[in-house]
Amino acid sequence: MDDDHAPLLGRGGHARTFRHRTHRSKTVTYLALSAVLITETFERIAFYGVVGSLVLFLNTSPFSWSSYNATNALFVFTGISYMSSILGGWFADSCCGKFRTIIIAFCIYIAGYVFLPLLNLEIPLHRNITHPPDWCSWHEHKNVSNWSYNHQNDQMFTIQLAVQEDATNSVTMYPVSPIAGSIQSCSWTVYLSLITMGIGNGAVKANISPFGADQVKHNGPAAVRMFVNWFYWCINVGALISLGGLAYIQQEISFFWGYVAPSISLVIALMTFIIGKYILIRCYCFYIKHPAGGSILTNIIKILHESCQKACCTRRPPTYGLVRGSPLAFREAPDSCLDYAKIQYGGSYHDNMVDDVKKLxxxxxxxxxxxxxxxxxxxxxxxxxxxxxxxxxxxxxxxxxxxxxxxxxxxxxxxxxxxxxxxxxxxxxxxxxxxxxxxxxxxxxxxxxxxxxxxxxxxxxxxxxxxxxxxxxxxxxxxxxxxxxxxxxxxxxxxxxxxxxxxxxxxxxxxxxxxxxxxxxxxxxxxxxxxxxxxxxxxxxxxxxxxxxxxxxxxxxxxxxKGVWFFSWDYGDINCYHVHCPTSSDPHKRCDCHLxxxxxxxxxxxxxxxxxxxxxxxxxxxxxxxxxxxxxSMLEENLPSAGELGRDNTTQEHSSRPGYRTFHRRPNVLDRPLRETSETDTLDTDYNSDHR
The missing domain is CATH 1.20.1250.20 (MFS general substrate transporter like domains)
Structure with missing residues (x-):
């Protein structure tokens, strides 16, 4: 039996009935949800630990990245984190299932995160100085933290740093172009860390919320909505803890400890998720897990490929014949290219599947x-x-x-x-x-x-x-x-x-x-x-x-x-305004920073x-x-109250109480959308079973 329809197992492996499982699993459901929500809270602490500080981390000593390169690094991290979520969902559906995918993703996430504190190993003799390791191709910028421009001549300029109001330290340097890739300290290490973290974060993001919803879906849509609300609340709690506490540690105390703490948070998140499984086993229950099966994404790609192949490559004229299941109706010309993947036009997929792709x-x-x-x-x-x-x-x-x-x-x-x-x-x-x-x-x-x-x-x-x-x-x-x-x-x-x-x-x-x-x-x-x-x-x-x-x-x-409103010799200082370009031979050319x-x-x-x-x-x-x-209208009439979540769903749906409609649906199918059945409901099976 499929896992999402299978009852939880009791002592000795005997399956309980659905009614007994719903009544028995209320406490177990709370345990499973608590593990998922705590996991998400600690994961968000780690995520916002990067988002809230990465620009400052790269823009200050000892890295001294230019402002827009530091900003670009954060764009890359967030971009990969979100874009890789679709691949994380596909991997869970096709290969390992959500539970194993989440564990693998956390391991990848942690592996990328540990680079950040390693880049800030503190020198014991100088607590206020950080020094990245030599293996990351570090380029030292002496006496310069946030770089500031002061023009002297066309060939070179002076970088000045005010330590006190009456004293300055100066270092004369030739113009360089960090935005072109030169002299960006530890750039390969930073981007390797960010890309690794992004892939792990995206896979967690894609699977943790649907995995949590799976734990309560047998209790009805109101329970799922309750989980979503608490899940969103935990996201914001994690953000508040990270931005409220870690941001101060990172900005005013130490990036080393500011990144060690969220690294530990990720480890706690992983351990909580795994321990939750063994706590449930002690109760002779388990996480509700879906096995890896056919991927919807894979089938969508197959439908697109088949429709394009039949419509664009063969270019067969529409033939007339009888529509399957309707002997008195004749086939009409397809409305779109995707229709060529339908069975009635010689394709391999059911009409409903292709129509879903069209709506997609x-x-x-x-x-x-x-x-x-x-x-x-x-x-x-x-x-x-x-x-x-x-x-x-x-x-x-x-x-x-x-x-x-x-x-x-x-x-x-x-x-x-x-x-x-x-x-x-x-x-x-x-x-x-x-x-x-x-x-x-x-x-x-x-x-x-x-x-x-x-x-x-x-x-x-x-x-x-x-x-x-x-x-x-x-x-x-x-x-x-x-x-x-x-x-x-x-x-x-x-x-x-x-x-x-x-x-x-x-x-x-x-x-x-x-x-x-x-x-x-x-x-x-x-x-x-x-x-x-x-x-x-x-x-x-x-x-x-x-x-x-x-x-x-x-x-x-x-x-x-770059070179229009931002300039390569700016080094994080966005104040250049009405100044001569030190890299230009034109004495009248001005380079103004214009954020x-x-x-x-x-x-x-x-x-x-x-x-x-x-x-x-x-x-x-x-x-x-x-x-x-x-x-x-359906919500007003059909939603169960919070007190009814522990009852059998079948008694709710067939209740004769005033204000409730009678629903007719296939047995043992959980969590149908809140609408009356129609002919299309009988066709609502997964893509593997619909494939010819």
């Missing part, structure tokens, strides 16, 4: 139209942090002298990320419990497409606000054409910042958070609600894949502006993205209004 293509087009939104979204973790590092982190404003800075509390720049999380935590219940129900009662349906467009508008406003703030920051820094430097220490490094508070970044983070309430959640809704039930997993994977693609394209856009122009460009890109998305949503009919109208 529509949803994927919607997801692809969201790419500009994701490009903007990932600025929160990259360029926003870079901008904040060049603003005053000392909330008291008494940091002009090194001695004063050492005593004052400096606001960790990653803490601003928390404003996005806080807005999510506050606004999601407000919209879910108050605003959306009120609009529904008035007959105004907020479709996912409309909410995505609203989220895009907020993200565009965030980029505009960030650009205006950067313009103001440069004006304060270059007041009356001269530098007004606010020297501040960040760990063992020094930054030339503008004397304006970093708290001015709160509006742009808040706007991103509000946009996420609309766009991100609506995208997930499309993946779950509008997708064919047999393809919900693969469409969810596509949703994460498109996010990763947006991150990678953000990296490409950033690199494309503000970059933000305005992204705002314009998002505006174009809104127009394109509106056109696509208008042209593609996904049937959202009818789906949501039907689901609302």
């Amino acid at each position: 293509s529509k949803i994927c087009v919607i997801f692809m139209a969201m790419i500009p939104y994701w490009i903007v979204y990932f600025q929160m973790e990259t360029t926003f942090i870079l901008q904040g590092l060049h603003m005053r982190l000392d909330l008291t404003g008494n940091g002009t002298k090194a001695s004063a800075e050492a005593r004052s509390f400096k606001f960790p720049v990653a803490w601003l990320f928390l404003f996005d999380i806080v807005f999510l935590i506050l606004l999601i219940p407000l919209f879910d419990r108050v605003i959306y129900p009120a609009l529904d009662r008035r007959g105004f349906m907020f479709s996912p497409q409309l909410r995505i467009m609203i989220g895009m508008i907020f993200s565009m406003c965030s980029m505009t606000v960030a650009g205006l703030l950067e313009m103001y920051r440069l004006q304060v820094y270059w007041k009356n054409g001269t530098q007004h430097i606010y020297w501040q220490t960040v760990g063992t490094s020094y930054y030339r910042a503008a004397d304006i508070s970093v708290l001015l970044q709160i509006p742009q983070y808040a706007l991103i958070g509000i946009g996420e309430v609309f766009a991100s959640i609506a995208g997930l809704e499309i993946a779950y609600v509008l997708a064919p039930r047999t393809m919900q997993g693969i469409i969810t994977g596509m949703f994460w894949f498109v996010q990763g693609l947006g991150s990678m394209l953000g990296s490409a856009i950033l690199q494309s502006f 503000d122009y970059y933000f305005f460009f992204l705002a314009g890109l998002q505006l174009v993205g809104i127009a394109v998305f509106a056109f696509i949503a208008w042209k593609l009919d996904l049937g959202t209004r009818s789906v949501y109208s039907r689901n609302n």
